Amino acid sequence: MRGATTTKWLVAATAIALAATACSTSSKSSDDKAASGGGSIAVQLGEPQHGLVGQNTAESEGNQVLYALFTGLVDYDRKTNAPRLQVAESIETTDSKVWTIKLKDGYTFHNGEKVTSKSFVDAWNWGANQDNAAEGMPFFDKIEGSDELAPGKDKKPTVKELKGLKVVDDKTFTVTLKAPFSQFKTMLGYSAFYPLPTAFFTDPKAFGDNPIGNGPFQMDGAWEHNKQIKIKRYDNYGGTKAKLQNVTFKIYDNLDTAYNDLRADNIQATNKLPISAMSSVASEFGDRYINKPESGVGYIGFPIAYNPAYAKPEIRKAISMAIDREQITKTIFAGTRVPASDFISPLINGYRKGACGDACKYDPAKAKDLFTQAGGLPNNTLELGYNADGGHKEWIEAVGNQLKKNLGVEVTFKPFEKFGKILDALQGKQYQGAFRMAWSMDYPSIENYLRPIFSKVAIESGSNYGGYVNDKFEDLLNQADQAKTEDEGIKLYQQADDVLIQDMPYIPVYTYQASAAYSKKIKNFDTDAQSRYNLAEVELAG
Amino acid sequence: MGRYVIRRLIQAIPVLIGATLLIYALVHYLPGDPVQALAGEKRADPIVAEMIRQRYHLNDPFIVQYWNYISGVFQGDLGESLQGRAVSDLIGDAFPYTVNLALVAFVIEAVVGVAAGVMAALRKGKFLDQLILISTLLVISIPVFVTGFILQLVLGVQLKNDYGIDFFSVSFNEDDGLRAYLLPAFVLASLSLAYVARLTRTSLMETMRADYVRTAVAKGLKRRRVIGRHALRNALIPIVTFLGADLGGLMGGAVITEKIFNIHGIGGLLAQAVYQKQGTIIVGVVTLLVMIYLVTTLLVDMLYAVLDPRIRYE
Numbered sequence: 001m002r003g004a005t006t007t008k009w010l011v012a013a014t015a016i017a018l019a020a021t022a023c024s025t026s027s028k029s030s031d032d033k034a035a036s037g038g039g040s041i042a043v044q045l046g047e048p049q050h051g052l053v054g055q056n057t058a059e060s061e062g063n064q065v066l067y068a069l070f071t072g073l074v075d076y077d078r079k080t081n082a083p084r085l086q087v088a089e090s091i092e093t094t095d096s097k098v099w100t101i102k103l104k105d106g107y108t109f110h111n112g113e114k115v116t117s118k119s120f121v122d123a124w125n126w127g128a129n130q131d132n133a134a135e136g137m138p139f140f141d142k143i144e145g146s147d148e149l150a151p152g153k154d155k156k157p158t159v160k161e162l163k164g165l166k167v168v169d170d171k172t173f174t175v176t177l178k179a180p181f182s183q184f185k186t187m188l189g190y191s192a193f194y195p196l197p198t199a200f201f202t203d204p205k206a207f208g209d210n211p212i213g214n215g216p217f218q219m220d221g222a223w224e225h226n227k228q229i230k231i232k233r234y235d236n237y238g239g240t241k242a243k244l245q246n247v248t249f250k251i252y253d254n255l256d257t258a259y260n261d262l263r264a265d266n267i268q269a270t271n272k273l274p275i276s277a278m279s280s281v282a283s284e285f286g287d288r289y290i291n292k293p294e295s296g297v298g299y300i301g302f303p304i305a306y307n308p309a310y311a312k313p314e315i316r317k318a319i320s321m322a323i324d325r326e327q328i329t330k331t332i333f334a335g336t337r338v339p340a341s342d343f344i345s346p347l348i349n350g351y352r353k354g355a356c357g358d359a360c361k362y363d364p365a366k367a368k369d370l371f372t373q374a375g376g377l378p379n380n381t382l383e384l385g386y387n388a389d390g391g392h393k394e395w396i397e398a399v400g401n402q403l404k405k406n407l408g409v410e411v412t413f414k415p416f417e418k419f420g421k422i423l424d425a426l427q428g429k430q431y432q433g434a435f436r437m438a439w440s441m442d443y444p445s446i447e448n449y450l451r452p453i454f455s456k457v458a459i460e461s462g463s464n465y466g467g468y469v470n471d472k473f474e475d476l477l478n479q480a481d482q483a484k485t486e487d488e489g490i491k492l493y494q495q496a497d498d499v500l501i502q503d504m505p506y507i508p509v510y511t512y513q514a515s516a517a518y519s520k521k522i523k524n525f526d527t528d529a530q531s532r533y534n535l536a537e538v539e540l541a542g
Numbered sequence: 543m544g545r546y547v548i549r550r551l552i553q554a555i556p557v558l559i560g561a562t563l564l565i566y567a568l569v570h571y572l573p574g575d576p577v578q579a580l581a582g583e584k585r586a587d588p589i590v591a592e593m594i595r596q597r598y599h600l601n602d603p604f605i606v607q608y609w610n611y612i613s614g615v616f617q618g619d620l621g622e623s624l625q626g627r628a629v630s631d632l633i634g635d636a637f638p639y640t641v642n643l644a645l646v647a648f649v650i651e652a653v654v655g656v657a658a659g660v661m662a663a664l665r666k667g668k669f670l671d672q673l674i675l676i677s678t679l680l681v682i683s684i685p686v687f688v689t690g691f692i693l694q695l696v697l698g699v700q701l702k703n704d705y706g707i708d709f710f711s712v713s714f715n716e717d718d719g720l721r722a723y724l725l726p727a728f729v730l731a732s733l734s735l736a737y738v739a740r741l742t743r744t745s746l747m748e749t750m751r752a753d754y755v756r757t758a759v760a761k762g763l764k765r766r767r768v769i770g771r772h773a774l775r776n777a778l779i780p781i782v783t784f785l786g787a788d789l790g791g792l793m794g795g796a797v798i799t800e801k802i803f804n805i806h807g808i809g810g811l812l813a814q815a816v817y818q819k820q821g822t823i824i825v826g827v828v829t830l831l832v833m834i835y836l837v838t839t840l841l842v843d844m845l846y847a848v849l850d851p852r853i854r855y856e
Contacts, residue, residue, distance in 0.1 A: 047806075049580065049625050059582065133593035135581075153592045205626070225627070225635055226806035227716065252713070253814075256691070257804045260712040264699045389817075390583075420578040423585060438583060463585050 038233060039540040040246030041522055043533055044258040044270035047226050047251050050135070051208015054194035055127030058135040058442075060531065063191055064271075065229055065249060067532045069110075069213035070194040071239060073101060073120070074185065078528050081347055081444040083185050086239060087115060087195070087214070089171075091188070096180035096482060096489075103171045107238030109197040110218035115238070117173035119195035119214075121165045125149070126201070127192055128162055136192030138461075139442070142184065144176045180482040182489030186445040216242040216536040226251055242536040243524075262519060269518040269538075271531045275391075278334045278515075285517045288525075291335070293346040295529055296440040296512035297449070298337065300384070300399065304505060305459075305467020306429045314374035316504040317359050319382075319434075321367035322406035323399055325360070329510050332395045336515060340508035343449055343500050347529050350446035350490040356501050356508065364406035371407050381410040383433025387422055388415035392436055399509070426465045437465065437506060444529050446493045451477055454505055468505035547840065554836045561832045562615075562825050566608050569821040576600070576624055576819040598624060611822065621822035623815075629826040632811060637830070639714075640807035643800070644792035646720070646727035651735040652785055658735075659742020659781075660774065666747060674743070678736035690729045690802040697725060713804035726803040730796050734788050741784060745777040752776070778849055786842030790835040 048062035054070055057063055073091065074083035085091070089102040107115040126132055128140035130150040140146045145163025164176035177184060187193065195214060200207045210222045216237045220230040229249040233242045250267055252258040255274035261267045263284070273281055281289050300319070302310035310316060325339030342355040358366075384400050386392040393415070400411040414433060416422045425431035441448045451458060456474055458464035473496050480492030518525040523541040526534045577591045577600070595601050599610060614621055620629040662674040681689075698712035710725045711718060749755060750773050758768045797809035808827060815823035847853045 051626065058584075130589050130593050133590050133597060135587075135590060137590050138587045150589050152589050208626075225631075250713075251806070252804050253806070253810060254801045254804060257694070257713045257802060260694055260699050264702045264712050266712055266715075418574050418579070419583050420575055421573065423578070424575075461588055465585075 038243050038245035040248070041244060041268040041538070041540070042228075042248040042250050042266070043535075044255075044262070044267055044272065045229065045249035045251050046253060048223075051205060052211040052223065053134075053196075053200070053204065053208050054191035055123060055136045055196075056132075056134040056208075057191050063530060064532050065231075066191050066194065066211075066213070067530075068215055068217040068231055068247065068535045069211055069219065070191070070215040071107065071213075071237075072189050072191070072194050073103075074189040076189050076444055076529060078526060078534070080349060081529050082349055083189055086189075088188075091185050093184075094484075096182045096184070096484065097177050099175045099177070099184060100168075101173055101175065104238065105171070107214050108236055109195075109199075109214050110212045110234055111197060111199060112236075113197045113199070114170075115195050115214050116170045117167045118170075119197065120193070121161075121167055121173055122198075122201070123194065123196035124165060124192075125161045126196070126204075129157055129160070131157060132204075134192075136190075139187065139190060139192040142177050142179075142181055142187075144178050146178070181447075182481055182483040182486055183445040183447045185486065187443045190443045214238070216240075217247065220246065240536065243539045244535065247535055259517075262517060265519045265521060267519075268522050269516065269525055269533060271514070271516045271527050271533060273515045273517060275334075275336075278336060281515070281517055288518050288520070290516040290518075290525075290527060291513055292527075293338075294440075294512040294514035294531060295345050295347060295444070296438055297340060297343070297345055297508055298510045298512070299437045299439070299506035299508055300434050301437040301466045301506045302434050303426060303429070303432060303466060305469075307432050309378050309432075310434070312374050313503045314370055315377065316507060318367045318371035318374065318407065319403060320359050320504055320507040321361065321363050321370065322403050323507070323509060324362045324402055325509060326362065327402075328395050328398050332398055333510070336513050337510040338513060340511050343497055343506075343508050344446055345441065345449065345511055348441070348444055348446050348449065350494055352494065352497075355494075355497065359501060359504060360508065367406055368408070376407075377409060379410075380408070381412060382407075383412045383414055385414040385416060385422055385425075385431060385433050385435040387417070387419040387436070389418055395509075396436055423465060435465075439463065440512075441529075446490055446497070447477070447480070450493060450496055450500070454500060466505050468503070470499055470503060470505075473499040473503075547844075550836075550840050550843075554833070557836065558829060558832060559612075562612065562829055563608065565825050565828050566611065566821060567604065569819065569824050570604050570607070572819055574819050576821075579818045580624060594624065598622070607821075611825065620826045623820055623823050624818075629822050632823060633808070633826055633830060636806055636808050636811045639805050640793060640796075640800075640809065643723055643727055643730065643796070643805060643807060644789065646723045647731035647734075647792055647796075648785070648789050650727055651731040651738055651788070654731075655735040655738025656742050656778075656781065658739040660746060660769070662739065662743040663746035663750065664769070671743075674739060678739050681732050681736040686729060686733060687798050687802060689732055690726075690799060693725060693729060694802060726799050726805060729802070730792065730799040734784075738781060738784065741781050742777065745780050746773060749773045749777040775849055779846065782842060782845050782849065786838050786845070790831075790838040793834045793838070794831045 045064055046061040048065060049059050050056050050062060052062055052065055054066050057066055071086050073086060073088040075086050077084050087103055087107050089104045091099060091101050093099045103115065103117060109115060124140060127134045127136050128146050128149045130137065137150060140162065143162050143164040148159050149157045149162060151157060166174045168174060197212050199212055210219055216234060216239065217231040218234040220232040223229045228251055230246065232246050233244065255272050256276060258267065258270050259274050259277050262270050302316060304310055329337045329339055341360050342352055344351040382403060384396050386396040397413060400413060403409055404411045422435055439449065439453055452462045454464055454468050454473065455477060456469050459467055476492055476496035476499065480489045480496060483489035483492055514527060514531045516527045521541060522538050524537050524539050528534065577594050578586050580586065599607060611621060622628055623632060658674050662671040665671050694712055697710040701707045701710065711722060714726065715722050755768060755773050758772045794808065797813050800807045800809045812824065812827045815827065
């Protein structure tokens with residue numbers, strides 16, 4: 001009877017196990033209302049890529065957590081995206097080159113250490129040093145002395161500190177830039193510019209799992225990789241204190257699951273919704289569904305630098321006018337993207353709705369005329385490249401079909417397995433066709449939508465993949481950099497934007513919409529331009 | 543038996559070395575730049591990218607990289623991911639979830655599958671048999687992610703929101719203990735369960751017609767004893783083979799089920815590592831999987847001898 005007994009045993013064991021777990025069902029979620037002041041919630045997060053160090057974090061998930069743990073010199077107004085002073089008492093300049101930064105009193109790190117000028121200067125020096133291979137390193141490019149700290153391949157940094165940073169006293173330091181840059185203040189809210197406590201420098205790696213910040217929340221135990229990050233309110237915070245007592249970032253790698261957890265109120269907010277939710281989320285969550293512009297812009301680009309077929313701006317303009325943006329954003333993206341009418345994202349100070357004018361308006365007849373007048377394309381064929389791993393096939397094919405219909409060209413499609421492969425093919429000048437491209441900002445400044453994508457310097461080290469060069473554009477950028485005030489700068493950047501609109505080096509097709517949703521359990525919830533939760537302001541409802 | 547086991551284990555060594563070399567080479571020659579992949583859709587800063595390449599010796603020729611890796615392995619160091627986490631930590635974090643999920647799924651498919659198969663075989667052509675045949679056919683024809691999402695929505699969301707029963711969690715919640723594994727394990731097991739049930743049914747029906755079973759019945763043995771001791775034991779050989787191979791598969795992680803229920807196990811780790819082209823993680827995980835397969839096939843082979851005394855390994 002050996003076989004039979006074993007089977008019986010297994011059945012019995014499973015039955016006991018089932019019964020045992022059934023008893024523990026109702027114990028969950030009862031500690032939610034432990035509310036020793038504020039209550040606790042859980043929110044959706046993806047596993048951050050690196051240790052939680054601002055200087056080494058250029059991706060959204062790590063930034064999400066850092067935003068709760070750290071407070072920078074400035075942060076951004078959620079409506080206008082203009083920088084607002086936080087740890088900084090004042091940030092002043094007379095020539096946009098030398099900036100004097102004064103700090104407020106009262107900010108401390110979670111271990112009690114005071115936030116001083118040195119906390120910032122040391123952190124920036126660490127971030128700018130190539131030996132640390134920090135992802136945020138490019139942010140220090142504009143500061144004087146950054147080349148000495150990042151001399152490049154096979155070279156060693158000759159110094160340890162940025163020449164351009166000077167500690168004046170505990171509450172004051174100055175930043176000297178290589179060249180004037182009127183928008184420098186706008187960069188300072190980015191995580192690369194967060195301060196670091198001295199504890200960081202003794203063991204940067206351990207710090208990454210258990211960071212000590214100066215923000216409204218502090219770590220509540222170390223980061224539990226691939227599971228959760230727990231934070232709790234920091235009661236000695238120097239700014240406006242958080243309302244919630246505890247927040248758990250629950251780590252997901254599938255948005256559908258996170259969304260179902262939100263529907264069952266197991267988590268209270270998510271800043272990313274799965275495609276499958278888009279058709280029903282508005283009716284299910286009502287005004288607890290947030291849909292607003294995000295920083296991304298999607299383009300069609302051309303290898304202008306080496307393929308003469310696309311050299312004429314008229315050809316590019318004709319292609320632009322033959323694209324029905326309205327139809328693509330509505331039918332393919334279900335409203336998660338909206339037609340672009342500027343090279344700048346709508347959430348940026350300096351964006352002009354409709355700036356692109358006729359060049360971005362759908363007008364097949366005019367497009368065809370322009371296209372024929374400009375001589376069309378060689379062999380009357382156009383190739384469209386895209387990366388096949390990012391859900392781009394549908395809209396690229398829709399664009400292709402529109403071009404086929406409206407311009408009468410033969411359109412072929414070229415899928416690349418990864419985005420990096422498009423970049424390689426462009427860099428090696430092997431790929432001759434048009435390609436999909438996108439940009440999302442590093443810091444909310446109009447300049448960030450111009451120089452990194454279309455300037456001469458960005459061909460070598462930035463994201464100017466098309467190889468567009470225009471001296472007038474460069475000239476205007478330089479003038480704008482040197483402007484005495486931010487607003488004056490913005491006007492000049494807009495003129496540079498106008499040059500792009502004339503030339504159409506890329507075709508702006510759509511801008512991204514961010515979508516978020518939250519449960520009935522909380523109120524005052526919102527997300528910022530980088531889709532980060534405003535956890536410090538969230539309260540339990542009722 | 544002992545010598546046989548030792549011989550099998552020694553055979554495993556060249557298999558492991560060959561597997562690591564092969565996989566390391568495959569990953570190395572995959573197109574794509576892992577450092578660029580880290581930066582997503584922006585071009586990685588050339589200097590930062592170069593520093594990361596130097597730190598992880600990505601510029602070295604293939605054979606040097608492999609030598610560095612394998613000599614590290616023999617010193618117990620599985621290397622580091624490009625994000626700076628030790629591969630042993632990554633596997634150590636993920637593997638317990640996969641093992642637990644696999645074991646619960648395995649128990650479900652073995653117990654329920656064999657039981658259903660036996661019941662169907664003994665009531666051949668009757669209602670119960672028809673029911674089991676049709677329901678298993680249904681399970682086989684529905685893809686796992688459909689079953690997974692439907693059960694998650696019905697049992698996780700609607701049961702809680704509409705009836706206030708918070709038993710099955712939408713996503714995996716470690717604090718719930720075994721209960722957290724039930725739903726995902728059932729989804730994971732469902733397909734194999736259907737196969738096991740059908741396999742058991744056919745196999746048992748065949749042995750029931752065998753001469754020795756007729757002899758046993760003629761001897762006047764009790765029906766329970768005839769089925770349990772004589773028929774089922776012989777009928778189990780193909781099923782054990784299937785279950786053994788399946789256990790190896792389950793241990794390799796179930797990418798889809800893990801993803802639906804947010805279980806951060808081996809399957810997800812491997813899938814992501816392949817996507818990001820992170821050689822050290824891939825080789826580490828795959829080596830582990832090869833070992834698991836070697837051990838489970840060895841166990842299955844030894845089980846044969848237990849089930850059928852005519853099979854001897856000496």
